[in-house]
Amino acid sequence: xxxxxxxxxxxxxxxxxxxxxxxxxxxxxxxxxxxxxxxxxxxxxxxxxxxxxxxxxxxxxxxxxxxxxxxxxxxxxxxxxxxxxxxxxxxxxxxxxxxxxxxxxxxxxxxxxxxxxxxxxxxxxxxxxxxxxxxxxxxxxxxxxxxxxxxxxxxxxxxxxxxxxxxxxxxxxxxxxxxxxxxxxxxxxxxxxxxxxxxxxxxxxxxxxxxxxxxxxxxxxxxxxxxxxxxxxxxxxxxxxxxxxxxxxxxxxxxxxxxxxxxxxxxxxxxxxxxxxxxxxxxxxxxxxxxxxxxxxxxxxxxxxxxxxxxxxxxxxxxxxxxxxxxxxxxxxxxxxx
Numbered sequence: 536x537x538x539x540x541x542x543x544x545x546x547x548x549x550x551x552x553x554x555x556x557x558x559x560x561x562x563x564x565x566x567x568x569x570x571x572x573x574x575x576x577x578x579x580x581x582x583x584x585x586x587x588x589x590x591x592x593x594x595x596x597x598x599x600x601x602x603x604x605x606x607x608x609x610x611x612x613x614x615x616x617x618x619x620x621x622x623x624x625x626x627x628x629x630x631x632x633x634x635x636x637x638x639x640x641x642x643x644x645x646x647x648x649x650x651x652x653x654x655x656x657x658x659x660x661x662x663x664x665x666x667x668x669x670x671x672x673x674x675x676x677x678x679x680x681x682x683x684x685x686x687x688x689x690x691x692x693x694x695x696x697x698x699x700x701x702x703x704x705x706x707x708x709x710x711x712x713x714x715x716x717x718x719x720x721x722x723x724x725x726x727x728x729x730x731x732x733x734x735x736x737x738x739x740x741x742x743x744x745x746x747x748x749x750x751x752x753x754x755x756x757x758x759x760x761x762x763x764x765x766x767x768x769x770x771x772x773x774x775x776x777x778x779x780x781x782x783x784x785x786x787x788x789x790x791x792x793x794x795x796x797x798x799x800x801x802x803x804x805x806x807x808x809x810x811x812x813x814x815x816x817x818x819x820x821x822x823x824x825x826x827x828x829x830x831x832x833x834x835x836x837x838x839x840x841x842x843x844x845x846x847x848x849x850x851x852x853x854x855x856x857x858x859x860x861x862x863x864x865x866x867x868x869x870x871x872x873x
Contacts, residue, residue: 539555554848642819673802706729
């Protein structure tokens with residue numbers, strides 16, 4: 536089959552940073568689906584892995600957002616049939632979706648929504664899983680708390696995770712949502728997704744939050760540059776609040792600042808379940824199916840920002856370059872030819 540991979544970790548501007556390759560067709564194990572990939576999306580994790588993890592030998596195939604059609608399955612798979620249209624984010628420990636076919640554990644795969652095309656659907660799995668786990672597993676924003684009213688600050692609201700997290704919070708919680716965005720078009724984007732207030736992350740956060748008239752911030756979903764915002768957040772967050780981050784801070788954060796207010800720190804990594812084969816892996820299938828239902832009911836929409844044409848090394852390098860610029864709105868997707 537045709538795929539895109541790399542031999543060495545190289546800057547994206549290097550023509551060898553991603554290469555068109557041909558590899559053997561994968562074969563499903565007992566819990567796997569073999570999927571014919573129809574479209575893929577690009578995430579920051581793709582660019583980080585490309586730069587940080589050189590292949591032990593041969594080529595490494597990355598990519599963790601896909602929609603496709605089930606071709607066959609292992610003997611322990613239930614709930615799927617050949618021909619099913621599915622979507623998933625996959626598993627960091629296995630070859631990714633930048634290929635014509637992929638094997639993936641059925642417990643982290645959901646049925647794709649029928650009302651989205653392939654690129655629109657491919658834009659959602661990884662960010663939806665991340666956003667869902669941030670809101671409901673880490674921040675537990677739907678559970679009773681010491682706070683009569685929850686106020687959620689979303690730092691990096693216009694990115695892929697922020698774009699779906701805002702929608703989920705608006706649809707499934709009573710929290711007041713304050714999102715950060717700096718440009719006029721990104722501010723308009725997050726407002727349309729359901730943010731109650733939009734502030735600029737380049738300006739003083741506390742002053743802007745106070746100007747909204749909202750209750751004190753009880754929960755923070757910090758989706759980018761956590762080291763820049765952590766200290767500010769500790770000053771204005773409500774006592775017994777929750778702070779969740781998903782990125783890799785460029786410098787250490789001082790968690791002693793959390794002590795007096797008994798603020799709790801949470802780290803979200805959506806690959807934990809698949810990486811460690813946890814007993815609750817099936818939860819990711821369940822939440823992907825829930826997201827699919829919400830999309831089909833019109834409660835949430837795809838966060839696709841742009842399509843970059845057919846998946847090949849040249850177009851995928853352009854997509855990686857755009858993601859690395861950190862100026863994208865929503866997600867980038869590409870189609871996969873048969």
